[in-house]
Structures are given as structure tokens and as C-alpha cells.
Amino acid sequence: MLAAMSQWLTLSRAAHLLGISRVALQRRIRDGELASFDGMVDATDLQRAWPQLDLDDSGSFEKTRAIREDAFARRLRERVLPTQETLAQRIFVQGQELAELQRTLTRYHALFAALRARLDQPQVPAPAELAALLDDGLARALSEPPPPRDVGALDAMLRVMSAHVTVKPSGREFFVEGSETLLKAALRAGLAPNYGCGNGNCGLCKARVVAGETRDVSPSDYRFSEAEKAQNHVLMCSCTALSSDLTLEVLEAGAPEDIPEQRVVAKVRRIDALGADVMRLHLQTPRSNRLRFLAGQRVTLGIRAGIRDGSDVHGEFSVASCPCDDRNLIFHIARNDHRAASADFSACLFDGRIRLADDVSVWGPWGTFVLENSSPRPLVFIALEDGFAPINSLIEHAIAVDAAESITLYWASAQVGGQYLPNQCRAWAEALDEFSYRALGVEELPAVVGANAALAGSDVYLAGAAQSVGPIAEALLAAGVPPAQLHVEPL
């Protein structure tokens, strides 16, 4: 009964609150630094384990600042409501008051439980003893100072700003910030829900609300049947979470075969050089026709016949971005692509025949080089040269999903400094405790992987030119990596 008075938080909400990964939190629990019960942690224990927690440290105030523009309708905000800063302050103050009330109630409850326990003893207490017990307990309940920084108040504030969604049947979770749509939030968190148009027409993003409430944030033309209405179906692309906790039944893609082949015409948004021999091509799909794919997959890119020189030019490339990156599709395209089928497209990009705002046809997705979401093993990624493109997508996805025990990246190149995005890799390693990065020469790679005994217990993802990945794959198998845990993408 006493436990029921405490404030319990799910692991994902606690991690969200602290601004750390769920894996880092789980590690503290495993190390015995924090108690958990049935997948929940006590807010008081959390405060004890992270005494330095405050608004700025947790990043939550910054997050609040960033999402406040979306939190309320502009007209209401400007004409009726106080400023967002004022509202945020008030919510925080109310959260503090609420948390203090909860703490006081907990202390009174403990006092009554102690009295009750004393009364249950065979020897009836004398009135003086009871009075002393009561006075002592009351003095303690009233004198205990509030903690300097309050997890309860922070949580109350975050509950207003971000809703927690649990997905059935997978059990996965994500947070909805401000009034973003359920679809956008789910994709950002690395989920692969079923969807199509992204703007309320096709009905493919239907989900059933099992618990909690949603509200529409954009109009939709899709008409639900009476049965669907009765079963609380909503469109994930058109509504957001109203309650701070929401449970949805969602159709998710679990494997590449669950995703249909699609054709989309995207616009060139940016082209920039990543070193002398690799170009980054940034495409953006239309709002109403996004490309659905899994991290690590390939697509075919084509420029239409007659665009400049009257010929059709195609090439197959790995998407380097993650599906969580909204409408953006990023590709790392090497000069003199060794694959005959892709060489022409690569040449068009390098000699300037593909330009900003051009239309590029995208069709796919292809391939099975995707993360095994259900695997609890550490993740090891090995990229050879521009094999980094699909690896980049997988890493972004793994970070979004926040389920990997640890992530190790080896990026090998035949040229010194051939790792064309070193700062990004270093930034991952600096920002994430569980991430390590090593740049090395191609010739060093077999010895390095051969000497790493931990690889046998990891899921290993290897990508690079077809003729280069073979020997590395053999070295990995010889090092004890089980074939089922080795995923190879020959480009």
C-alpha cells in the first residue's frame, strides 16, 4: 500500500526525463545503483541516483523551448492565452505543488502505517506511547525539506509537453512532442508503421486507440466505416495524442517483404561534395507521396529520358538516411562507381548534369540488409569505403530505436582520411556512452576483426564493394561470428 503512494515511472519515461538512453538507465539498474519493479522506477530513487538533475541538465527545458511553437494554435496563443513562457512556468510551478502534495501524502501514509503496525502488536500501547509516536511522526512529516530539484515536477511538465505512446502488439514505445502527428513521432522513434499518402487520404495509417485520447491536427478526406468508428480507429498521419499516455494497436512492418514496391518522384534539394570522390545527394519526396523503406535498404534512382541529353539514366544506391528522417532521402554516391549499372548515374552527378530542383525518380525499396529489431545482442557495424551509406542508415535507426546494448563502428578505407564523414562518427561516439568508433586502413581490418573475441556474441553488419566484403566476411566467420549473426551488403 505504501508503494502505491510513490510515483512510479516507466523506464522509457524516466530515460526521457533524464535525457539519457534507456540502455544507460538499464545499466544503472543492472549495476544495482537503481531499483526497478516490473519495468518501473520510483521517482524518489531516480532523484537520489541523479541528484544533479535539473531542468538545464536534463535538456528538457531546451526541448520545451523547441516544441513550444507547435504546442498551441497560433490564434489562441496570440489572442487568448498568456505567453508560452508564462504557461510553461505555471505548469512547472503547479507540478512542483503537486509533487510536494504527493510527498506529504506519502509521509502521512507512512505515519499511519507505523501506528497501525504498533496497534496490531499483542501488547496494547499506552496512550502516552501512542502520543509520542504520533508527535514524532508528525514532526518528521512536517520537517522534511523538499528536494532541491524535483523529478515529480519535471515529469508533470514533460507529461504536458510530450505524450507517451505504447504500441500493440509489438510493445514498442515512443514520445509525441507538442502537437506533432502520431505518424511523424512513430517514424522519428524508428518504428515502421503502415502508411501511404501521409496526408489523410489513403487510410493506410489507420490505428486503433486501445487506451487514451487523440485529437485531429489536420483535416483528412478518408471516411471510416461505422465498424471502424465503433472500434476507435484514427489516422496516425492526421492526429496527435491528447492524453499523456496512449496505447495504440498499429500495423507495423517487421521485415522487408512487408513493404510494397513504390515509385516516387523526388526533388533534388542539395548536392555537396564529401571529399574528392563522394557526393552527397539530398532528395526530398512530396508531402503526399513519401517513400516507405527500412533502414539499410537500397532504391533505384533514375533521371527521366530527355532531361538533358535524351537518355534514361539509372543507378541502384543504398539510402544513407534513416526512415525517421521524414521526407529526406540522402545518398552517398562515389565517383566512378564500380558497378556498371550505377556508373552512368554517378557520372551524371559528378559532371553536373543533375542539378538542384531536378526531378529524380525513386523506386524500391530493395534488399534485406536491415536491423534485426528483436535481437538483444550488441551491434557491430563494419563499413568499407562508401559502404558507409547503408551503415549510416542502420546506425541512425539503431540510435532512434534506442534498444542496442552497445554500438561499435569500424570504418575502413584504402586511403588515409578516406572516411568522408569523420566528424559525424566522432560526434556519435562523444554523445553516446554505448557508442565506439574506429577508423582504420583496409589492410588492418582482417586482423582487427580476427582479434576481437566479442564479435562472436554480436550482430555484425558489413557493407562495401562486393569484391572487398568477401575476405572480411571470411575473417569474421573464422573469428567465431555465427553465420546467422553476420549480415553482409555487397555493393
Ligand code: FES
Ligand atoms: S498515410 Fe494515408 S491516410 Fe495516413
